[in-house]
Amino acid sequence: MFGKRKQTTQIDQEQLQLIRKAQKRIRQKKRLYAHGISFVIVSCFLLVFNLLLKFGNSFQLVGLDWSVIIVLLWLILLTYHFASVFILNKFLDKDWESKQLETLVSAQKKRIEHLKSTLEKEDIHIAKSEIYNKQLMKTIPNLTIIVATAQANEIGKNNDLIWHLRNDLKRFKALTSGHCIIMGRKTFESFPKPLPNRLHIVITRQTDYKAPEGIIIVNTLEEAFTKIPKEENQPFIIGGGEIYKQAIPFAEKIELTKVHANFEADTFFPKFDMSPWKETHNEFHKKDDQHDYEFSFITLERK
Numbered sequence: 001m002f003g004k005r006k007q008t009t010q011i012d013q014e015q016l017q018l019i020r021k022a023q024k025r026i027r028q029k030k031r032l033y034a035h036g037i038s039f040v041i042v043s044c045f046l047l048v049f050n051l052l053l054k055f056g057n058s059f060q061l062v063g064l065d066w067s068v069i070i071v072l073l074w075l076i077l078l079t080y081h082f083a084s085v086f087i088l089n090k091f092l093d094k095d096w097e098s099k100q101l102e103t104l105v106s107a108q109k110k111r112i113e114h115l116k117s118t119l120e121k122e123d124i125h126i127a128k129s130e131i132y133n134k135q136l137m138k139t140i141p142n143l144t145i146i147v148a149t150a151q152a153n154e155i156g157k158n159n160d161l162i163w164h165l166r167n168d169l170k171r172f173k174a175l176t177s178g179h180c181i182i183m184g185r186k187t188f189e190s191f192p193k194p195l196p197n198r199l200h201i202v203i204t205r206q207t208d209y210k211a212p213e214g215i216i217i218v219n220t221l222e223e224a225f226t227k228i229p230k231e232e233n234q235p236f237i238i239g240g241g242e243i244y245k246q247a248i249p250f251a252e253k254i255e256l257t258k259v260h261a262n263f264e265a266d267t268f269f270p271k272f273d274m275s276p277w278k279e280t281h282n283e284f285h286k287k288d289d290q291h292d293y294e295f296s297f298i299t300l301e302r303k
């Protein structure tokens with residue numbers, strides 16, 4: 001009732017496969033051998049009939065006797081058969097297929113491993129830069145971006161502002177006076193002269209940039225942060241486009257004037273992720289005889 005069951009081991013399976021393969025090869029070679037023999041015998045008969053016994057020797061094609069044409073065509077067929085047994089079968093059998101598959105799979109695996117390690121490295125890099133940004137933000141409390149943008153984030157053209165809104169300029173003056181203002185070299189050059197009652201920090205890559213006395217020149221945004229005086233409680237980033245883009249990760253507040261109109265521009269405020277920000281103030285202003293456009297004063301603060 002509980003007779004011993006024969007176990008099929010891995011070795012049995014492999015041996016079985018080898019035997020099946022050997023049998024298959026033997027069958028293929030036998031068929032080729034039979035094919036070759038039939039070719040020799042039938043060809044001899046045809047040639048004797050046609051060339052020696054002159055049977056149907058009036059039928060010729062392209063100057064060749066019919067028996068010669070048949071023998072030649074058959075020879076081509078036999079050659080193909082020979083090639084398929086000894087060449088094509090060798091390359092295109094199951095073994096060859098599985099070897100190709102293995103090569104492809106291992107190449108894909110290598111690629112996946114490579115991508116994984118690249119992603120890990122990028123993750124580490126992003127995490128490190130986020131930590132770095134957070135640490136840097138702690139050392140510059142209340143860093144505030146102040147900007148006026150139009151509907152499509154336009155901020156300037158030909159290194160100048162595009163609109164004139166009296167109350168916006170007043171607000172800019174009120175907020176920034178007595179504070180430190182950080183700006184790009186182009187924004188600095190867009191002023192007719194330095195703004196009174198504010199410490200200017202100008203960022204440029206030029207190592208020999210000349211500026212009037214009292215203006216601090218730095219070569220990186222990080223260097224600009226190191227020049228903020230200890231007693232400063234609200235340093236401002238005042239533009240332009242290039243500097244806003246680099247400073248957003250470090251800012252805690254954005255004082256935005258949104259102009260409700262569209263303008264031709266060559267400089268824009270960068271698109272940024274709104275999710276870490278909340279709006280804490282929004283004050284709409286209508287057009288009037290001193291303001292050609294509607295605008296809103298908006299304050300965004302980091303959540």
Ligand SMILES: NC(=O)c1ccc[n+]([C@@H]2O[C@H](COP(=O)([O-])OP(=O)(O)OC[C@H]3O[C@@H](n4cnc5c(N)ncnc54)[C@H](OP(=O)(O)O)[C@@H]3O)[C@@H](O)[C@H]2O)c1
Pocket residue numbers: 146147148149154155156157158159160161183184185186187188190203204205206218219220221238239240241242243244246267
């Ligand atoms: N609507 C607004 O509220 C507002 C506010 C400010 C400005 N704007 C407008 O914005 C435009 C100017 O903006 P912009 O983007 O063209 O120029 P920008 O940001 O004012 O200045 C760009 C320059 O800053 C320097 N710079 C930038 N990144 C640097 C880095 N990482 N390290 C060292 N130096 C760096 C380079 O100076 P070098 O070429 O000397 O190396 C660069 O050419 C003007 O049209 C202006 O009127 C509008």
